[in-house]
Amino acid sequence: MTRSNFILLALVVGIAALPMFGGSYALRLGTIACMYGILALSWNVVGGLAGYPSFATAAFFGFGAYTAGVLLGKGVPLAVSVPAAGVFSFVLACLLGAALLRLRGHYFAIASLSLIEVFRELVNNATDLTGGGMGLNIPLTSTAGVMADATFFFYLMWGLLGGTALMVVVVAGSKLGFGLACIRQNETAANMIGLNTTLYKSVAFGLSACFVGAAGGVYAAWVHYIDPSDVFDILYSVKPIVMALIGGLGSPLGVLIGAFVYLGLEEVVWRNYIQIHSGVLGVLIVVLLLFLPHGLMSLRSRLLAWRPKRV
Amino acid sequence: MSDILRLQSVSRNFTGLKALRDVSLGIGKGEVLGLIGPNGAGKTTLVNVVTGVTPASSGTVTFMGRDITRVKTYQSARLGLSRTFQVVQPFAEFSALDNVAAAALFSQPGESIRSARQEARAHLAFVGLEAQSDQPAATLTLAMRKRLELAKALAMKPKLLFLDEVNAGLNSAEVERATRLIHQLAENGITIVMIEHLMKVVLNVCTRIVVLHNGQLIADGAPRDVIKNPAVVEAYLGQKYAQRAGAHG
Secondary structure, eight states, X not given: OOHHHXXXXXXXXXXXXXXXXXXXXXXXXXXXXXXXXXXXXXXXXXXXXXXXOOOOHHHHHXXXXXXXXXXXXXXXXXXXXXXXXXXXXXXXXXXXXHHHTTSOHHHHHHHHHHHHHHHHHHHHHOHHHHOGGGOEEOOOSOOSOHHHHHHHHHHHHHHHHHHHHHHHHHHHTSHHHHHHHHHHHXXXXXXXXXXXXXXXXXXXXXXXXHHHHHHHHHHHHXXXXXXXXXXXXXXXXXXXXXXXXXXXXXXXXXXXXXXXXXXXXXXXXHHHOTTTHHHHHXXXXXXXXXXXXXXXXXXXXXXXXXXXXXX | OOEEEEEEEEEEEETTEEEEEEXXXXXXXXXXXXXXXXXXXXXXXXXXXXXXXXXXXXXXXXXXXXXXXXXXXXXXXXXXXXXXXXXXOOOTTXXXXXXXXXXXXXXXXXXXXXXXXHHHHHHHHHTTOGGGTTSBGGGSOHHHHHHHHHHHHXXXXXXXXEEESTTTTOOHHHHHHHHHHHHHHHHXXXXXXXXXXXXXXXXXXXXXXXXXXXXXXXXXXXXXXXXXXXXHIXXXXXXXXXXXXXXXX
């Protein structure tokens, strides 16, 4: 395992200590941090490794949220509903990927974006199953009290983040990761050396949807109420991309750090500039990307490059 | 001699343009076939049809007794059909070693990344790139990248190897070096089809020449006979070349 992957896993383990340091606010923020981490790390599989700029994150987040939500409503336990959301998302993404990933570049981006709209409309119209635009109430999973509940969902989301990080590390060191790097660099040549590019891309798309779907499921159980405009919010697609760009495209550690930095910025800006918060956040992101186009991870090599000059 | 590859009245159209018209051709095991013809004659299209990049519009392609007309590119690569590109196609960020390792890894079943890298070293040494094995492919010179293409193709353990203008853009010393490599490959028993504009190389290496013009085969035979064929002189070589070759040969 490379050093940066080791740091990645150590960072994830470190987050588990968070509940010791704060109250419900820290728990809420921690849960969202883990969720953002899952979205960003998952996006990195198809966007960073394979080089396909996917905007489908929100589609699978919403799909997972509704899958788990409907199942929970029918009395299926949480321990089954959340894995089911992950597995269904994986299968659905593999199938859709085989068709969508024939498109490249901007065309793929637009097609993946349209998935959100398609899923949202389907959920809106399947009123009997999903409650349509009225939203879906999800029964409480426990009656242990607010704090216990918050702690429980934090660790659930944290566990998913751990799973995502493990998946990413395993993929990066595997034949799959090697193949995806080939596809990113030159898909024609990848085909020519005997690589089944359609299969590899589909599996990558499936893996990038799997944990996102499960995270959607946990989110649904956590907030007890979901509606289409909430879980199929395009921001769930855009944010992971911004996080990956802030951290450094392709590097899992960078992407996870990017997710936390983004959340930090979001919180600080939200508190201090409540009326113009999205504007300020936008400016900050543009500035960051202008001066650090290769993300925070490039700072390390830059600092190393500076050192000899001072000597 | 049994044919390793057989094309049966193969045509390929690109919306109105007939790039290949009714081409029938058999290639014997162990042959070194020169495929020549003017620009736009359909030479690269022929390679693309055989390797499944642009499947034939009509006709059949048989490789080692198996119909591969509709076989996908990655499958034909695993069957032992390998090619180099006219415009080199490296994995630019990868080291030379990983470029070759990728070819070994994905074309051979049961290969691991570690064993693929080991094999790659041998192939890099064969084409004389061992000193550059850790260098990113993007930083290599054109001549080196052409040899890298060759090493990649070899890592796939090809039974039939298409060389699409491996000598284009090289200086004479580099051409000589590449020619020596091709000779060695032929000696190792690999069937080779080379697309080439340098007649010196074609005559030096090939055991047989076929000529494409406007998507049709206009000549097929021993090198000495083909270059004297009036249709070939008219379409491709030109009168001056024929006179010079006549004076020398």
